Amino acid sequence: MLGIGLLQGLAVTARNFLGSFHGRSRYVTTEYPEERTQLPEAYRNFPFLVTESPEDPMGTLRCVACQICEKECPPQCIYIVKSRDKKPDATGKMQLYPAVFDIDTAVCMSCQICVEVCPFDAIKMDQVFEIAATDRFSGLLLNRNTLAKPNSYFHSLHPTDAAEVDGRLAAARKAAEEKARAAAAAKAAAAAKPQTPAAQSAQAPKPSPPAA
Amino acid sequence: MTDDALSPLMAQPGAHVRAVSDALHGDLLEISMGPHHPSTHGVFRMTVTLDGETVVRLKPVFGYLHRNHEKLGESNSYLGSMPYTDRLDYLSSMTNNWAYALAVEKLLGQPVPERAEYVRIILAELTRLLNHTCLAGFLLQDGGASGTPLMYAFREREKILDLFESLSGSRMMCNYQRFGGCRTDPTPAWLGAARVLADGYGRFLEEYEQLLTGNEILMARTQGVGPLSAALAVSAGVSGPMLRACGVGYDIRKVDAYGLYPRFDFRVPIGADGDTYDRYMVRILEMRESIKILQQALRDIPAGPILDPKAKQRGHRPKPGEAYGRIEGPKGEIGFFLVSDGGASPYRYRVRPPSLINLTILEDMCLGQTIADAVVILGSVDIVLGEVDR
Numbered sequence: 001m002l003g004i005g006l007l008q009g010l011a012v013t014a015r016n017f018l019g020s021f022h023g024r025s026r027y028v029t030t031e032y033p034e035e036r037t038q039l040p041e042a043y044r045n046f047p048f049l050v051t052e053s054p055e056d057p058m059g060t061l062r063c064v065a066c067q068i069c070e071k072e073c074p075p076q077c078i079y080i081v082k083s084r085d086k087k088p089d090a091t092g093k094m095q096l097y098p099a100v101f102d103i104d105t106a107v108c109m110s111c112q113i114c115v116e117v118c119p120f121d122a123i124k125m126d127q128v129f130e131i132a133a134t135d136r137f138s139g140l141l142l143n144r145n146t147l148a149k150p151n152s153y154f155h156s157l158h159p160t161d162a163a164e165v166d167g168r169l170a171a172a173r174k175a176a177e178e179k180a181r182a183a184a185a186a187k188a189a190a191a192a193k194p195q196t197p198a199a200q201s202a203q204a205p206k207p208s209p210p211a212a
Numbered sequence: 213m214t215d216d217a218l219s220p221l222m223a224q225p226g227a228h229v230r231a232v233s234d235a236l237h238g239d240l241l242e243i244s245m246g247p248h249h250p251s252t253h254g255v256f257r258m259t260v261t262l263d264g265e266t267v268v269r270l271k272p273v274f275g276y277l278h279r280n281h282e283k284l285g286e287s288n289s290y291l292g293s294m295p296y297t298d299r300l301d302y303l304s305s306m307t308n309n310w311a312y313a314l315a316v317e318k319l320l321g322q323p324v325p326e327r328a329e330y331v332r333i334i335l336a337e338l339t340r341l342l343n344h345t346c347l348a349g350f351l352l353q354d355g356g357a358s359g360t361p362l363m364y365a366f367r368e369r370e371k372i373l374d375l376f377e378s379l380s381g382s383r384m385m386c387n388y389q390r391f392g393g394c395r396t397d398p399t400p401a402w403l404g405a406a407r408v409l410a411d412g413y414g415r416f417l418e419e420y421e422q423l424l425t426g427n428e429i430l431m432a433r434t435q436g437v438g439p440l441s442a443a444l445a446v447s448a449g450v451s452g453p454m455l456r457a458c459g460v461g462y463d464i465r466k467v468d469a470y471g472l473y474p475r476f477d478f479r480v481p482i483g484a485d486g487d488t489y490d491r492y493m494v495r496i497l498e499m500r501e502s503i504k505i506l507q508q509a510l511r512d513i514p515a516g517p518i519l520d521p522k523a524k525q526r527g528h529r530p531k532p533g534e535a536y537g538r539i540e541g542p543k544g545e546i547g548f549f550l551v552s553d554g555g556a557s558p559y560r561y562r563v564r565p566p567s568l569i570n571l572t573i574l575e576d577m578c579l580g581q582t583i584a585d586a587v588v589i590l591g592s593v594d595i596v597l598g599e600v601d602r
Contacts, residue, residue: 002428005428006427012423013360041378042380068526072289074295074296111295113387116525116526117525
């Protein structure tokens with residue numbers, strides 16, 4: 001009979017309408033900004049630079065200005081100028097650091113390729129999405145001071161990733177220390193050879209590890 | 213000028229068409245629909261010539277969303293083009309990623325682990341559900357059912373997007389596939405959530421069909437509207453649900469057997485009349501088959517690496533040669549043709565966009581129909597302008 005299909009459809013809408021008065025689980029919308037949903041751990045929006053210490057963010061940037069992300073970035077929104085001097089990186093090795101590190105968030109498409117290609121775990125994805133600015137040029141061009149965020153912040157966003165990265169860096173640091181110790185011991189042994197063998201037990205000087 | 217001379221491909225019974233104004237019938241009216249018309253699914257324009265309400269000529273005009281995708285691909289690295297493929301058909305970024313990864317993997321001779329193949333199939337079928345759900349909503353919206361069906365569809369779509377977001381980090385711009393596998397490994401919790409979604413989706417489809425399939429207004433608006441003959445569809449290169457609605461059983465999952473699809477038990481629904489209603493029904497039935505594939509894949513997914521451990525992460529330089537990777541996307545055959553000269557970026561990068569090629573027969577479907585039906589017919593073609601214009 002003509003009209004049966006229409007009535008069936010109306011029954012469906014009536015059921016959904018009345019059902020929405022029963023229980024929160026039937027609500028499918030969130031009243032942003034009063035209510036906020038929990039972002040998944042994998043969520044990504046715009047990169048940031050990881051620093052070891054919140055007290056000295058510029059001194060403890062993990063970035064060594066290798067410029068791989070700058071080359072790989074598909075929309076080319078990263079601009080890096082290398083430093084002239086060196087300082088120890090996260091594993092205690094002397095490395096360059098970025099004198100300038102700019103990301104134009106008006107161009108960035110949050111594809112995460114910079115994070116994937118970074119061999120130093122120095123750049124990670126942020127989860128900011130409320131970054132409206134009144135100035136479309138300087139307001140959206142982030143420099144290294146605004147990009148630098150401490151490792152604890154990375155832990156708060158991506159705990160699984162951050163724990164894995166910390167483990168990897170700790171292992172690299174340990175290996176570097178052991179290597180340095182072995183090299184120092186060999187050097188000391190070579191220097192002590194003409195003298196008494198007791199000098200070999202002398203403790204090798206440790207390289208100063210950066211603040212964790 | 214006779215009707216036949218106007219469009220030799222038009223063979224629709226009862227289509228009354230005249231091409232010129234004359235004193236007896238009055239003037240023809242030429243109107244420009246779009247590019248800002250909401251029914252054109254983006255920035256698409258149709259220059260329609262009308263005799264009263266009847267369409268006598270229709271010229272699609274596109275290119276408003278042209279972003280130089282193919283030329284950019286020639287200057288980007290192989291990896292660098294992956295996030296741009298998300299932005300072709302932005303409703304189905306996972307299948308775009310897969311088609312592109314497939315082309316580059318062919319070029320590199322890169323094997324893919326079994327687990328990654330399963331994950332790709334799961335994501336492709338989720339994308340098909342997502343795309344067809346949206347299409348069903350938009351089609352009804354174009355037909356004048358303002359709001360309700362579209363919102364029901366979007367409610368379900370959001371559940372799939374949540375899965376994509378928790379796996380890849382982004383709802384729509386997933387950038388998830390890599391050459392030799394996938395970027396991240398789905399956790400057991402994610403697979404569990406996907407299983408819950410696959411098991412519950414049939415219930416939504418039943419509700420949706422109860423809401424719409426038997427609806428007399430929908431039938432009146434779509435049955436016999438915009439028929440497409442199988443011969444024309446095949447000769448125009450139409451693919452996907454559009455082609456299958458004409459009664460041609462051509463599905464790349466079956467005929468090309470890429471990935472691990474031969475392991476799965478599913479059928480390819482085909483239509484009989486090739487009208488708008490068949491296009492709608494074929495998609496609804498395809499969703500039911502997708503649920504079957506999803507359930508099988510989520511049951512059988514093996515453990516193992518998600519990314520080939522030997523696969524290079526960046527700096528790909530394939531040997532000189534060419535490769536064409538194609539898959540059955542939700543809209544039809546999405547393919548990437550790459551030519552390598554041994555350099556770090558492709559010498560030639562070409563996309564075979566299903567939306568654009570399915571759109572080429574729009575005039576043939578619309579001639580003799582009313583202007584209101586032209587909107588519904590365009591809705592049933594299922595285009596995304598990001599892919600049409602690239």
